[in-house]
Amino acid sequence: MNEFIPMSRPFLGKEEIDAVVAVMESGWITTGPKCQEFEEKFAEFTGAKQALTMSSGTAGMHLVLRALGIKEGDEVITPSLTFASTVNQIVLAGAKPVFADIDYDTLLINPEEVKRLISERTKAVIPVHFAGAPADMDVIEEAAGNIPIIEDAAHAIDTHYKGRHIGHKNPAVFSFHPIKNITTGEGGMVTSSDQVVIQKLKSLRFHGIERDAWKRYGKASDPTYDIIDPGFKYNMTDIQAAIGLEQLKRIAVITHKRTEIAEQYLESLSGISGLDLPGTPAFDHKHAWHLFVVKIKSMGRHDLMQRLAEKNIGYGLHFPACHTLSYVQKRFGRTELKVTEEAADKIISLPLYPGMEDEQVQRVIDAARKLLS
Numbered sequence: 001m002n003e004f005i006p007m008s009r010p011f012l013g014k015e016e017i018d019a020v021v022a023v024m025e026s027g028w029i030t031t032g033p034k035c036q037e038f039e040e041k042f043a044e045f046t047g048a049k050q051a052l053t054m055s056s057g058t059a060g061m062h063l064v065l066r067a068l069g070i071k072e073g074d075e076v077i078t079p080s081l082t083f084a085s086t087v088n089q090i091v092l093a094g095a096k097p098v099f100a101d102i103d104y105d106t107l108l109i110n111p112e113e114v115k116r117l118i119s120e121r122t123k124a125v126i127p128v129h130f131a132g133a134p135a136d137m138d139v140i141e142e143a144a145g146n147i148p149i150i151e152d153a154a155h156a157i158d159t160h161y162k163g164r165h166i167g168h169k170n171p172a173v174f175s176f177h178p179i180k181n182i183t184t185g186e187g188g189m190v191t192s193s194d195q196v197v198i199q200k201l202k203s204l205r206f207h208g209i210e211r212d213a214w215k216r217y218g219k220a221s222d223p224t225y226d227i228i229d230p231g232f233k234y235n236m237t238d239i240q241a242a243i244g245l246e247q248l249k250r251i252a253v254i255t256h257k258r259t260e261i262a263e264q265y266l267e268s269l270s271g272i273s274g275l276d277l278p279g280t281p282a283f284d285h286k287h288a289w290h291l292f293v294v295k296i297k298s299m300g301r302h303d304l305m306q307r308l309a310e311k312n313i314g315y316g317l318h319f320p321a322c323h324t325l326s327y328v329q330k331r332f333g334r335t336e337l338k339v340t341e342e343a344a345d346k347i348i349s350l351p352l353y354p355g356m357e358d359e360q361v362q363r364v365i366d367a368a369r370k371l372l373s
């Protein structure tokens with residue numbers, strides 16, 4: 001039997017291991033100089049004024065919604081075809097998620113839908129840069145006007161929109177979960193160019209204490225503190241940041257490998273009648289190829305999953321549509337989203353990770369051709 005091909009696998013090497021050991025030996029393992037360095041390098045990488053490490057992307061989204069004052073009675077526009085994390089955070093803030101339909105080919109939020117759904121209750125718009133392709137930000141920003149935009153950039157590490165990296169403008173939330181293009185085990189980053197938002201996030205991230213712990217514990221430092229607003233415990237550790245710094249150094253190789261595999265899939269799987277390949281946006285962009293999501297037409301998705309499992313090939317589902325989740329329907333009623341529903345029943349994510357060998361890519365192509373032609 002062939003070896004199992006997972007859907008994803010982190011791309012880690014000796015550099016990450018050595019970096020972790022160095023932090024462990026340094027005597028300071030939680031939030032400290034490595035987190036600060038990671039934030040500086042990530043801000044430089046994205047072109048954002050500032051970047052803040054978080055314990056996860058989910059934590060980052062929680063804090064941005066809070067920093068923007070999203071509350072009971074507010075509405076937040078977002079696509080349904082996203083990870084439940086974002087919608088959960090909207091709901092936990094007391095707001096109502098208003099679901100925008102998507103484009104069938106790219107699975108990206110349809111900006112026309114944003115225009116249609118804006119009301120006087122809309123207090124934020126959260127586009128998702130799905131699978132590593134950017135949402136059409138110019139059109140979304142025009143539609144949103146003065147309404148704040150928060151970019152769900154969990155999939156968008158090395159994603160560019162019209163020549164610039166995602167996250168240089170609006171608050172953007174990145175994830176370093178192990179499936180993501182770079183990982184810190186678990187972790188996240190919020191970028192923003194708004195100093196007021198950054199200051200609020202800094203405080204909310206660590207109990208409401210303004211000064212960094214590593215500065216309060218240094219030689220001849222002042223260990224006192226005051227809290228004006230209580231906060232959470234969403235800080236990243238220096239162990240994680242040390243991994244992130246090494247990962248960021250590899251980003252060009254990571255994106256290159258991912259792009260090569262995606263292009264091979266696009267070429268070798270074209271013309272198969274039982275399959276719709278992922279479309280890419282018509283506007284100028286750089287795709288980070290976080291996921292390769294195809295739509296299955298010639299058989300049920302469950303059947304295909306079984307057949308792939310028999311061939312020792314992994315797969316993913318990104319994502320069950322959020323508007324169909326039980327609690328969402330119970331609380332907000334049923335929304336009809338024609339395109340999302342058409343796509344959601346058919347999507348499946350094929351294996352895609354930088355360490356995939358040519359022979360493994362070929363095995364996935366052969367299996368897909370055989371099962372879906």
Ligand SMILES: Cc1ncc(COP(=O)(O)O)c(C=O)c1O
Binds near residue numbers: 154177
């Ligand atoms: C679209 C999207 N948003 C948000 C998140 C949340 O990120 P994290 O797992 O770091 O909390 C994810 C992670 O899977 C995601 O895919």
